[in-house]
Amino acid sequence: MYAVYWRIGIVITDSYTVANALVAVADGHLYLDDAVYGAGLETPGTGTVDGRLYGRNYGQVFLAVPFLLFVEAMAAVADLRVALAAVWALLVVGLARLVGRELDRPKYAAYVGSALALTGFAAAIAGTTTIDADRHYLIALQMQTMVAAALVGVVCYRLLARVYDRRIGFAGGVAASLATPVGFWAQFPKRHVLVTLCVVASMYLLYRSREGDAVDVRFRAAAYVPVGVAAWVSAAEGVILLLALLAVDVPTAGRDLRSLVTAGATCVVSVVPMFVTNYLISGNAAQPPRVLSAGGDGSLAGDNSGSSSGTEATPQSSGTEATPQPGSETLDTFIGATEVVLRLFDSGIETLVGESGRLYHTFVRGGYIADVAARDAGEAIRLAFLEAMPLAAALLAVPIIAVRTDFGARLRSALENRRLSALGTVDAFVAVYATALTLVYLPRLPLHATITVRYLLALFPIAVYALVRMGSVRRVLAERLYLAVFTYASGVLIGGQLLVVYLWVVDATRGEAVQTHALVGLGTAALLAGWTLFDTTGRRADRFGAVALGLAAASGTVFLLLAGLWHFAFVGGRALPFG
Numbered sequence: 001m002y003a004v005y006w007r008i009g010i011v012i013t014d015s016y017t018v019a020n021a022l023v024a025v026a027d028g029h030l031y032l033d034d035a036v037y038g039a040g041l042e043t044p045g046t047g048t049v050d051g052r053l054y055g056r057n058y059g060q061v062f063l064a065v066p067f068l069l070f071v072e073a074m075a076a077v078a079d080l081r082v083a084l085a086a087v088w089a090l091l092v093v094g095l096a097r098l099v100g101r102e103l104d105r106p107k108y109a110a111y112v113g114s115a116l117a118l119t120g121f122a123a124a125i126a127g128t129t130t131i132d133a134d135r136h137y138l139i140a141l142q143m144q145t146m147v148a149a150a151l152v153g154v155v156c157y158r159l160l161a162r163v164y165d166r167r168i169g170f171a172g173g174v175a176a177s178l179a180t181p182v183g184f185w186a187q188f189p190k191r192h193v194l195v196t197l198c199v200v201a202s203m204y205l206l207y208r209s210r211e212g213d214a215v216d217v218r219f220r221a222a223a224y225v226p227v228g229v230a231a232w233v234s235a236a237e238g239v240i241l242l243l244a245l246l247a248v249d250v251p252t253a254g255r256d257l258r259s260l261v262t263a264g265a266t267c268v269v270s271v272v273p274m275f276v277t278n279y280l281i282s283g284n285a286a287q288p289p290r291v292l293s294a295g296g297d298g299s300l301a302g303d304n305s306g307s308s309s310g311t312e313a314t315p316q317s318s319g320t321e322a323t324p325q326p327g328s329e330t331l332d333t334f335i336g337a338t339e340v341v342l343r344l345f346d347s348g349i350e351t352l353v354g355e356s357g358r359l360y361h362t363f364v365r366g367g368y369i370a371d372v373a374a375r376d377a378g379e380a381i382r383l384a385f386l387e388a389m390p391l392a393a394a395l396l397a398v399p400i401i402a403v404r405t406d407f408g409a410r411l412r413s414a415l416e417n418r419r420l421s422a423l424g425t426v427d428a429f430v431a432v433y434a435t436a437l438t439l440v441y442l443p444r445l446p447l448h449a450t451i452t453v454r455y456l457l458a459l460f461p462i463a464v465y466a467l468v469r470m471g472s473v474r475r476v477l478a479e480r481l482y483l484a485v486f487t488y489a490s491g492v493l494i495g496g497q498l499l500v501v502y503l504w505v506v507d508a509t510r511g512e513a514v515q516t517h518a519l520v521g522l523g524t525a526a527l528l529a530g531w532t533l534f535d536t537t538g539r540r541a542d543r544f545g546a547v548a549l550g551l552a553a554a555s556g557t558v559f560l561l562l563a564g565l566w567h568f569a570f571v572g573g574r575a576l577p578f579g
Contacts, residue, residue: 001178002146002186003088005564008135009572010037012449014056015141015189017045021055022064022137030054030281036134047289049282056289057191058277059232060144064189067147068140080131080139085124085576089117102166124576131575139575141189148197149186153177155197156461159204160468163423171477171484172468176200179556180460181388181452184563192457195237198226199433199458202245203426203465209253210422217259220249221266228270235274235288239341240440242267244433252420252428348439362445362453366518368511375448379511385459386525387518388452388559390552392463393525394473397532401470404536427469430462451514472535472545480546487547491554492561499558500566513567517559524552 010016016038023036031052035041045056055061074083096113100106131139156176161169177183185193202223209219223245231238253259275285282289351358361369366384373380386392420428441455467473476484499520503513528548534541 002149002183003084003576004578005561006142006146006187006575007564007569007571007573008131008139008142008575010138011188011451011568011571012190013038014044016043017055018057018060018189019138019141021058021061022068022141024055025058025061025065026068026137030058030277036137054281054289057233058281058289059229059234059274060141060189060191060194062232062273062277063194063229064140064144067143068137071136071140071143075131075133075136079128080136081128081575082125085121085128088124088576089121092117092120102170120576120578123578128577129573138189142187142575145189145193146186148193149182150177152182152193152197152200152461155200155204156464159200159207159426160465163207164468164474167481168468168474168477171481172464175391175467175553176461176464178560179389179391179553180464181383181454181457181556181560182460183557183560184388184452185454185457187564190454191233191237192454194233195230195241196458196461198230198233198237199241200461201226202241203429203462206245206249206429207422207426210420210425215253215256215259217256217262220253220259221263223249224263224267225270227267228272228274231271232274232277236341236440238271238274240436241433243341244429244436247432248425248429252425344440344443345436347443348441351443352439358442358445362442362456365522366446367515369446372446372448373511376511379509379514381511381514382446382448382450383452383514383518383521383559384446385453385456387521388556389460389463390521390525390528390555391467391549392460393529393552394467394470394532394549395463396529397470397472397536398466400533400536423469426465430465434459434462470532472532473549476542476545476549480542483543484546484550487550488554488557491551492557495551495554496558496561500562510567513562517555517562521552521555521559524548524555528552 010019017032019037020032020035020041020043021030023034024030024032027034031054032041032046037043041053046053047056048054071080074080074087077083078086093110093113096109096116097106100109100113103109153173153176157169157173159169160172163169182193182196205219205223205226209216209223224242227238227242227245229238230241249263250260253263274288278288279285361367361384363385366380366382366387368380372382376382437456437458445453445455447455468477499516503516506512508516528551531541531545531548535545
């Protein structure tokens with residue numbers, strides 16, 4: 001589905017740096033020397049070492065190289081746009097066959113999928129235009145994030161299907177992919193989708209490690225592999241993931257030294273690519289390129305908002321000339337990084353206690369905030385967490401459910417026995433990681449050009465997991481799934497068209513359109529919150545619950561579609577221009 005609204009372009013300016021870094025790596029070096037994207041090489045996020053400019057997020061860059069090779073191979077044998085349309089058609093056929101197998105109707109699904117694939121292929125190549133060769137790097141990065149976003153849904157499906165059943169897993173996977181902002185960021189070459197995939201992968205592997213009577217050493221060690229990938233992409237995100245894993249895994253995995261050593265060794269090996277990259281750039285294995293960056297205040301790419309800066313709030317430097325001499329320099333960097341992390345947590349707690357307004361504007365209602373909008377072309381082009389994912393409103397009932405199930409007694413018992421169930425382990429990890437991520441970023445939020453609180457993107461599939469963990473939601477999905485699916489489809493197909501007509505009639509600006517989505521999202525969130533709270537009283541209204549879940553999910557999907565097809569059309573032309 002992501003290909004339907006895939007546009008070949010950049011929405012936030014610091015992506016120029018990542019794209020130019022891929023150009024450099026494809027040429028065989030790490031430093032930037034060719035400004036294929038942007039007005040020059042000194043784009044937001046670049047850092048200087050010994051007079052040379054370097055990019056950031058090199059893990060993301062290196063992981064995009066296979067996609068670049070794939071794109072170059074396709075372009076060598078056929079027109080790239082035609083080849084992309086053919087790949088999309090093959091994926092549609094493959095998906096149809098999988099769905100048909102699950103529904104026990106393989107022939108019917110194959111016919112429908114083939115018809116859809118042929119129709120879409122013909123529509124995509126009708127009047128097709130050539131894609132310039134210098135767009136190949138950006139296409140590779142976008143393909144990488146789209147695959148990562150799709151895998152977020154797949155991993156959520158695998159986890160929830162293993163815990164409950166395929167029906168529940170399917171609902172959770174679809175929700176994570178199409179009813180959260182993960183789908184919005186799928187087409188943009190930002191680090192957040194990759195980090196989100198690392199988080200849900202650790203959740204799945206952590207669950208697998210605790211499934212049996214004893215801790216499975218293989219899966220326990222594998223749970224630390226995403227730490228290295230996340231750290232290679234963004235060192236800070238990797239540290240947060242590592243701390244959350246350590247806080248939950250070590251106290252609850254028993255005292256098996258072999259298991260602990262294996263997990264530790266795997267973690268160390270997983271971060272070797274990051275250390276090597278850091279050393280080659282700065283001479284200090286513990287100093288990631290991000291700390292060399294001059295940062296910036298951020299803007300939407302191509303939006304003529306008067307700013308050419310990126311959106312990352314990074315430590316500032318006028319240029320660092322590293323000397324790769326003593327090993328003590330690396331140790332000092334580690335110690336300094338630890339102090340920075342502790343200060344971030346401390347700052348987050350202070351913000352949580354003293355500036356509750358930030359919490360409200362980040363998670364409940366964004367609206368127009370003058371100092372934020374001033375750098376977003378004067379408009380409120382962003383959604384708060386609940387506005388972007390109305391399904392999260394159901395979590396309002398979690399505290400009540402926790403009290404009724406005597407959560408405190410079960411927690412004390414787990415601490416005394418030093419062992420949690422497989423689900424309990426994942427629950428604890430989710431709680432620790434979500435809290436840590438929120439505390440780290442809360443002092444900076446709300447921030448301009450985040451659109452859907454992208455710094456907290458990993459919390460959206462976590463919210464889907466928490467949603468499915470609620471018994472009332474699982475009951476509705478088990479007994480009223482068809483009503484929920486019908487409501488969701490109606491909300492997307494009919495409600496989406498009505499919203500388009502309304503926005504066209506009022507001639508809404510981009511900010512007004514985004515805030516309309518915000519109000520629709522809050523409206524559906526209120527319905528869902530009301531049902532979940534009513535259900536905690538012991539009275540059932542499962543039909544209403546199915547409708548509320550369907551509408552809340554539809555609201556998230558409609559935003560994905562209209563944002564890609566309409567609101568952010570300035571980003572560039574569609575890769576597959578259907579019709």
